[in-house]
Amino acid sequence: MSRVSPALVRARPDGRTGRPPLTERRKAATRLEIAREAVRLFTTNGVAGTSAEEIAAAAGISARTLWRYFPSKESCVLPLLTGGIEVATQCLRSWGPDQGVAELLDAMLRSAGEIATDRAALLNLVRLTGSEPGLRAVWLEAHREAEPVFAAALAERAGLSAPDLDINVRAAMFNVALRTAVEHYASHTDPAAAEEPGLLEATVGQALRTAARGFSP
Incomplete structure (x- = not known):
C-alpha cells in the first residue's frame, strides 16, 4: 500500500482518486525511510540519545529537509x-x-x-x-x-x-x-x-x- 498521507487515509487535496502523483509517492517514500531510521536509532540509543540530525543523516537527507516533513524527532x-x-x-x-x-x-x-x-x-x-x-x-x-x-x-x-x-x-x-x-x-x-x-x-x-x-x- 502506498502511504500517501502524513497521518491516516485521507482524501487527496485535489479531490481526485487513484494513484497519487510521482512527487507524492516520493515524499511518502522519504517519510517512510525517515521513520525506519528513526526507529532503528531510537531502539539502539533511546530517544534522548538520538538527535534529529542523526536521523536525517541516516536517512540520507539534511536536517532542514527532515524538519519540512516532521515537527519533532518523535513524530518521525x-x-x-x-x-x-x-x-x-x-x-x-x-x-x-x-x-x-x-x-x-x-x-x-x-x-x-x-x-x-x-x-x-x-x-x-x-x-x-x-x-x-x-x-x-x-x-x-x-x-x-x-x-x-x-x-x-x-x-x-x-x-x-x-x-x-x-x-x-x-x-x-x-x-x-x-x-x-x-x-x-x-x-x-x-x-x-x-x-x-x-x-x-x-x-x-x-x-x-x-x-x-x-x-x-
Missing part, C-alpha cells in the same frame, strides 16, 4: 504507526453489511502482507512507546486521528450519511481493540526471538471478538 515515526491503521481502514471500507467479524478478520489477514516489510520495526516502536513518553504521545495521537476515519467507514457500511452515537462507540471499540492487541503482543514477545507465525493476527482477532461481544460475559 508516524508513517510506521499509521501503516496498520490504513490497512484496517481499507478493510472496514470493504466489509459488507451482511458480513460478520470473521469476514473482517479474514480481510485483515489477507491484507497483512502490505505492511510485512516494516512489521519488526513497528513492533519495536510499539515496545518503545511503553517507556518513551514522546513516542507514546505520537502513538496515541495516531489512534485518536484514526477513530473518526473508522467511524466514517462504519457509517458508510450501515448506510448512514454520517456517524451516529452507536457508530462512534463501535469505532472507538474497534480502535481500542486494535491498539490494545498490538501493545499486548509487543509487550509479551521477545524482540530477539523468532516470531511465531500467526500469533499477532490471532491476538488482534481475539481483541476484535472481545470488542464485538461488548459487555456480554
Whole structure:
C-alpha cells in the first residue's frame, strides 16, 4: 500500500482518486525511510540519545529537509504507526453489511502482507512507546486521528450519511481493540526471538471478538 498521507487515509487535496502523483509517492517514500531510521536509532540509543540530525543523516537527507516533513524527532515515526491503521481502514471500507467479524478478520489477514516489510520495526516502536513518553504521545495521537476515519467507514457500511452515537462507540471499540492487541503482543514477545507465525493476527482477532461481544460475559 502506498502511504500517501502524513497521518491516516485521507482524501487527496485535489479531490481526485487513484494513484497519487510521482512527487507524492516520493515524499511518502522519504517519510517512510525517515521513520525506519528513526526507529532503528531510537531502539539502539533511546530517544534522548538520538538527535534529529542523526536521523536525517541516516536517512540520507539534511536536517532542514527532515524538519519540512516532521515537527519533532518523535513524530518521525508516524508513517510506521499509521501503516496498520490504513490497512484496517481499507478493510472496514470493504466489509459488507451482511458480513460478520470473521469476514473482517479474514480481510485483515489477507491484507497483512502490505505492511510485512516494516512489521519488526513497528513492533519495536510499539515496545518503545511503553517507556518513551514522546513516542507514546505520537502513538496515541495516531489512534485518536484514526477513530473518526473508522467511524466514517462504519457509517458508510450501515448506510448512514454520517456517524451516529452507536457508530462512534463501535469505532472507538474497534480502535481500542486494535491498539490494545498490538501493545499486548509487543509487550509479551521477545524482540530477539523468532516470531511465531500467526500469533499477532490471532491476538488482534481475539481483541476484535472481545470488542464485538461488548459487555456480554
